[in-house]
Amino acid sequence: MKENKEEQSSTELKIFEAAREVFQAKGLEGARMQEIADKAEINKSLLHYYYRSKDKLFEKVYQLSIIRVIPQIVSLLNQDLPLEYKLRNFVDKYLEIIIANPDIPLFILHELNKNPTRLKTFMLNEVGKKITPFLEQLRKESRKGNTVDLPAEQILVNIMSMIIFPFIGKPVFQTIFEMDDAAFEQFIYERKKLLPDYIVNTVIKKTGGS
Amino acid sequence: MKENKEEQSSTELKIFEAAREVFQAKGLEGARMQEIADKAEINKSLLHYYYRSKDKLFEKVYQLSIIRVIPQIVSLLNQDLPLEYKLRNFVDKYLEIIIANPDIPLFILHELNKNPTRLKTFMLNEVGKKITPFLEQLRKESRKGNTVDLPAEQILVNIMSMIIFPFIGKPVFQTIFEMDDAAFEQFIYERKKLLPDYIVNTVIKKTGGS
DNA sequence: TTTTATTTTAACCATATGGTTGAAACATAA
DNA sequence: TTATGTTTCAACCATATGGTTAAAATAAAA
Numbered sequence: 001m002k003e004n005k006e007e008q009s010s011t012e013l014k015i016f017e018a019a020r021e022v023f024q025a026k027g028l029e030g031a032r033m034q035e036i037a038d039k040a041e042i043n044k045s046l047l048h049y050y051y052r053s054k055d056k057l058f059e060k061v062y063q064l065s066i067i068r069v070i071p072q073i074v075s076l077l078n079q080d081l082p083l084e085y086k087l088r089n090f091v092d093k094y095l096e097i098i099i100a101n102p103d104i105p106l107f108i109l110h111e112l113n114k115n116p117t118r119l120k121t122f123m124l125n126e127v128g129k130k131i132t133p134f135l136e137q138l139r140k141e142s143r144k145g146n147t148v149d150l151p152a153e154q155i156l157v158n159i160m161s162m163i164i165f166p167f168i169g170k171p172v173f174q175t176i177f178e179m180d181d182a183a184f185e186q187f188i189y190e191r192k193k194l195l196p197d198y199i200v201n202t203v204i205k206k207t208g209g210s
Numbered sequence: 211m212k213e214n215k216e217e218q219s220s221t222e223l224k225i226f227e228a229a230r231e232v233f234q235a236k237g238l239e240g241a242r243m244q245e246i247a248d249k250a251e252i253n254k255s256l257l258h259y260y261y262r263s264k265d266k267l268f269e270k271v272y273q274l275s276i277i278r279v280i281p282q283i284v285s286l287l288n289q290d291l292p293l294e295y296k297l298r299n300f301v302d303k304y305l306e307i308i309i310a311n312p313d314i315p316l317f318i319l320h321e322l323n324k325n326p327t328r329l330k331t332f333m334l335n336e337v338g339k340k341i342t343p344f345l346e347q348l349r350k351e352s353r354k355g356n357t358v359d360l361p362a363e364q365i366l367v368n369i370m371s372m373i374i375f376p377f378i379g380k381p382v383f384q385t386i387f388e389m390d391d392a393a394f395e396q397f398i399y400e401r402k403k404l405l406p407d408y409i410v411n412t413v414i415k416k417t418g419g420s
Numbered sequence: 421t422t423t424t425a426t427t428t429t430a431a432c433c434a435t436a437t438g439g440t441t442g443a444a445a446c447a448t449a450a
Numbered sequence: 451t452t453a454t455g456t457t458t459c460a461a462c463c464a465t466a467t468g469g470t471t472a473a474a475a476t477a478a479a480a
Contacts, residue, residue: 029239116381128386165371171326176338
C-alpha cells in the first residue's frame with residue numbers, strides 16, 4: 001500500500017467497487033470473498049492485503065454506502081426555503097441520488113433489519129435531529145391550512161415511500177409490468193419527471209388560482 | 211412423522227414457525243440452523259428429522275410466505291367493482307394483510323434481489339396477468355377524466371409504495387421519529403385509518419360537490 | 421542496480437456450519 | 451407386551467469459507 005489514505009491505488013478501488021456490488025446484491029452473509037475477488041479480477045490474497053478481513057471490508061462498504069446518500073438527502077430538508085420549493089427540490093434531488101445509487105436502499109434496510117440498533121445514534125443525530133425543522137415547517141403550514149390534513153410524519157413517510165420503494169420493488173414491478181431493463185429505466189425516468197409535481201400537488205393545498 | 215400432510219405435528223409447526231421468524235429476520239445465509247432449533251426449543255437433529263435440509267426448510271418458508279400474502283392481495287383487484295370502492299378496499303385490506311405479516315415484504319424483496327428470476331413465472335402468471343384488468347379500469351377512468359393524470363402503472367406503484375414501505379423502513383422511521391414499539395404500532399394504526407381516504411383523494415378526481 | 425511495493429500462486433489452517441449417524445429414552449397405540 | 455413414532459444426546463464427517471503464510475514474479479521507484 002504505497003499510497004496514502006487520500007489517493008487509493010486503482011486496485012484498492014477496484015476491490016472496493018467489486019465488494020460494493022457483491023455486498024449490495026447479496027448482503028454480508030450472502031457475499032463470497034471469492035466472488036468479490038473474481039469481480040475485481042484479482043486473487044483472494046489481495047483482498048486481505050488491502051482490507052484485513054471480510055468484516056473490515058464490509059464495514060467500509062456499509063459506511064460509505066450510508067455516507068454517500070444520507071447526508072446529501074438530509075441537507076435538502078435543512079435549507080431555509082418556502083415549503084413548495086423545498087418539497088419539489090427534495091423529491092427531484094432525492095430521486096437523482098437514488099438513481100445514481102439504486103441498490104443502496106434495500107442494502108441498508110436489509111442490514112438494518114438484521115440489526116436494528118446498529119445505526120441508532122447516527123440516525124438519531126444525523127437524521128432525526130436534522131429533520132425536525134422540516135417537520136415543524138410542515139406543521140406550521142398545516143395550521144395555516146396550506147397543506148393536506150395529515151400528521152407531518154405521515155406526510156414524510158408518504159413522500160419517502162414513493163421515492164424509494166420503486167427501486168426496492170424493482171424485480172417485482174419489472175416482472176408484473178413486463179419491462180426489460182431499458183423499459184424500467186424509462187419508467188424511472190418518467191417517474192422523475194412527474195413525481196415532484198404529483199407530490200407537491202398532493203401535499204400542498206393551492207389557495208386561489210383556477 | 212405419524213401425521214399426514216394436512217395435520218402437522220405441533221413440533222413440526224413449532225419448527226416451521228421458528229424457521230419463519232429466523233429466515234425472515236436474517237435471510238437464507240444469515241440464518242443459522244442452531245438458532246432455529248433454539249427458538250423452536252428442540253435440538254438440531256429434529257430439524258433434519260422433519261425437514262431434510264436447510265434449503266428444503268427455507269424453500270417451504272419462502273413459498274408459504276408468498277402464498278400467504280400475494281394471492282390475497284391480487285384478488286382484491288380482481289373484483290368487478292367501481293374504482294373508488296375497489297381502491298378503498300384494496301388499501302384497507304392490503305394494510306391488514308401486511309400488518310399481520312410485517313416482515314414478509316422485506317424478506318421476499320431481499321431474496322428476490324439476490325435472485326431476480328426466481329419467481330418470474332409465478333409473478334407473471336399470478337400477479338402480472340391478473341392485474342391487467344385493474345390497470346385497464348384505471349386507464350378507462352383516466353380517459354373519462356375521473357382520475358389524476360398519471361400512467362396507470364405509476365399510480366399503482368405509488369399506492370403500493372405507500373402501503374408497503376413503512377414496514378420495510380420501520381427501523382429508520384422508528385429511530386428518526388423516536389418511537390418505541392408501541393408508538394410505532396400507533397403510527398401504523400393511524401396510517402390504516404387515514405391512508406384509504408388519502409389515496410382515494412389523490413387518485414380520483416371528484417366531479418361536482420364542493 | 422538496489423530497493424520497495426505490488427501481485428500471483430499455491431498450499432495450508434481453523435472454524436463454523438450443514439448434515440449424518442447410532443444409541444438410548446420416552447411416549448403412544450395396537 | 452410389542453411395535454411404532456418421537457425426541458434427545460453425543461459424537462462425528464465433509465465442506466465451504468474466511469483467513470494466513472511463504473515464496474516467487476513482476477513492476478516501479480530510488
